[in-house]
Amino acid sequence: MNYFKKILRFAKPYRKYAILNAISNVFYALFSTLSFVAFIPMLNVLFKQSGDIISIKPIYDSATGVSGYKEYLEQSLNFFLNQEIAKNGEIAALGYICGTMILLFFLKNIANYAALFFITFLRNGIIRDIRNALYNKLVTLPISYFTEKRKGDVIARMTSDVQEVEWSFLMVLELIIRDPLTIIFTLIAMISISAKLTLFIFIFLPLAGLIIGFIGKRLKADSDVAQKENGFFLSLIEETLTGLRVIKGFTAEKQFTGKFQNSTNKLFRTMNSLMNKKNLASPTSEFLGVSVIVIILWYGGKMVLIDETITGGAFIGFMALAYNILTPSKSISNAIYGIKKGDASAQRVLELLETENTISDKENAQTKTSFNSEIIFDNISFKYKDEYVLKDFSLTIPKGKTVALVGQSGSGKSTLANLITRFYDVNEGAIYIDGINIKDISKNSLRKMMGIVTQDSILFNDSVSNNIALGTEESSEEAIIEAAKIANAHEFIKDLPNQYEFNIGDSGNLLSGGQKQRLSIARAVLKNPPIMVLDEATSALDTESEQLVQLALEKMMQNRTSLVIAHRLSTIQKADTIVVLRKGKIIEQGKHDDLMQEQGDYFKLVSMQSL
Structure with a gap:
């Protein structure tokens, strides 16, 4: 994460885009949760479980605090639905709920587009500035640095390593606010429906974290090997193109082909190991999520059918909210893998950026314009x-x-x-x-x-x-x-x-x-x-x-x-x-x-x- 923080220093000039992205993501998370909560009154109407008829409009009592506000909202919604059913019938009430859901999903997607719009400037701006900083560093480093480094390795740091930073690290910027907030808002809605059912999710979260952490341990090591081999691989291409006349003249094609194939074979084995571990992230997190939902389904079904402590509509809405946690949880899981994988590339990029220039100007260096003696x-x-x-x-x-x-x-x-x-x-x-x-x-x-x-x-x-x-x-x-x-x-x-x-x-x-x-x-x-x-x-x-x-x-x-x-x-x-x-x-x-x-x-x- 230290490398991640160092990369994020390039985000300072684009702070306004980060703030606008954060605001958009707050609205996205809010509308995402509300769009699923809106299922509950629709289901209650369908199942004729609108609750007791409330003929007097409820009034909020500030002394009751948060729990009183929750009750006030429920009673207000109940009052509106029952009034609408009594006046225009159940189909009209259902129409209002469907319209509200469409509006919420529309607002959710508008917020999502706005978040992606602003993050585009942030991501591309950071990558542009990293590449510019690398090139500036490249042309200011002393000649001695390049006599000790392979050209292909330097090229790899400026191309494939920067690209890996973009895809592995900066994807986190898209998720850093949106997905955690979506989970938080969803959990608040779930707790308000049933604290008991929500507790079951937290029982399995530590277990999921341990499994994901176990799989991700080897990602950074494999990534480091892959990126170094990629640098060697590019060096071989550069040497081959530069010395092609000599290679042909000395009939050394077989020798260089063998060296190249050894490099690609090593890269093949490393990338297979790396990608298999990365690909394990999504199915693992999905399996763990579905397991949690099945347990909730079993326990919640018992609460509906036997205990009758929750309505069928509320339970199905709760299940929809629980599923709403799966996607952001999976994204966060992939982001953790991305950071592990991108850590090696970020280290190589920062290693070049932070290389000390042994031949530099003194603070008060003179500007000499003529030669006299x-x-x-x-x-x-x-x-x-x-x-x-x-x-x-x-x-x-x-x-x-x-x-x-x-x-x-x-x-x-x-x-x-x-x-x-x-x-x-x-x-x-x-x-x-x-x-x-x-x-x-x-x-x-x-x-x-x-x-x-x-x-x-x-x-x-x-x-x-x-x-x-x-x-x-x-x-x-x-x-x-x-x-x-x-x-x-x-x-x-x-x-x-x-x-x-x-x-x-x-x-x-x-x-x-x-x-x-x-x-x-x-x-x-x-x-x-x-x-x-x-x-x-x-x-x-x-x-x-x-x-x-x-x-x-x-x-x-x-x-x-x-x-x-x-x-x-x-x-x-x-x-x-x-x-x-x-x-x-x-x-x-x-x-x-x-x-x-x-x-x-x-x-x-x-x-x-x-x-």
Whole structure:
């Protein structure tokens, strides 16, 4: 129930709908009870049991309290019916009662529709806000969170888990007032007819509760297993779609099919167990309810036929009221099962929502809009898990200069790009921009000062112009075209159908590798940042594409401060400083010609690539 309460905090903006729903449900419960109570006078007329004829209109005596009010209502109804029978006959009296019943059922259903109308805004509003909160959390969490989590599991939390919360938890909102109130009003009416008969219901209620509780104990555990397996199942689909070329190329279809079938078989067994326990809720509660009614029928029949302490009409009306308890009782029973089942999903949703963001802005973080002097990596150390990738690393990048990082894989080049953009935070030391620790600068303003071009061209299923204008506000068509020209992309865009409005497909798959990379560069150019971070931007390209992209990069880096991570050393010969890394430490540093003359590690790397 703690998870249920936490989910309900999303209901605060929709309080007015909750209040209107509650009012509608009060009327629903009241009219529902009265519609069954109205059976009693009709049955008394049919069975000619209207009671003693009362010729004087009764007067209510306030001193008699509640019991006197009940007697007053009975006598008033008796007076009206007898007067009507005497005046117009029994058929006319029956007509009044039938009309009253129709009116009560009509009002009951109007109240029911109103309750459902208002709860719709509440339910859908809560689900919308949960999904928005999850997505907001998703885009603000650090990159490190997603290196430890399966994508499919995250997707499962945002889709199937949220849906389970909607159906399992929020269905309770529909029942939380309506069904308990229906039971309470019905019980009041039943007690007023016969306290003895009503007592029999309470004898069996604890027993029913114990049985329902026993069945529901395993629901949360099974639900937790099912939702986790569902996340693994979605991860397999995502991995298969992403790596389909490799799976086919290595004829690994059978291996992946087996893994997928193992997951679906486990999900099949878990869901069978889960659904069988859930399906047991309704028949169990119905059987228990019918058992109670049969006992009431036996005991009440004895009161009518032998003791004559209750009329036949009142007894049948009592039985109708007792049956009226069955439906809401069954709904409450299903709701209890729903909470048990939805508990696991709510826990998984809240686990994501409540994940602490380890990379967040300080309370008084500065908003920096310009870059004036230099970037300093001051004695920084960083590790992803146990081993340090960078240890006591220091480097200064003056404004307007291009610094290239080279070295073997795992030497820490890409890590520096991740640290300067605060995708990760340093474990020791600090990074300064214009003498300000980047932890004291808001992430938003820090990243606005930087343009990032990575080895993998991350493009979206949208038009060329929207991909170039990503992250910029109200970019003009002229600015987008100018950025594309600087990136050497305008020529191939002109040849596309619809040109800049051409949809490039999922991940830009309708373009070549070189074309995708030039669009990524155009995006960085349009942003017009003072600092550029290029992470092996040409390593995945063929020679011709590399030359076009390299020209685009050189145009873009003019008058900008650039940190270039290079795999192909031919692309960084014009850099102001080349830094050679090995195991997170600088082993050489200088211009291309100077490093070649030293014939150290850089000379060996260039010689190997030339060969």
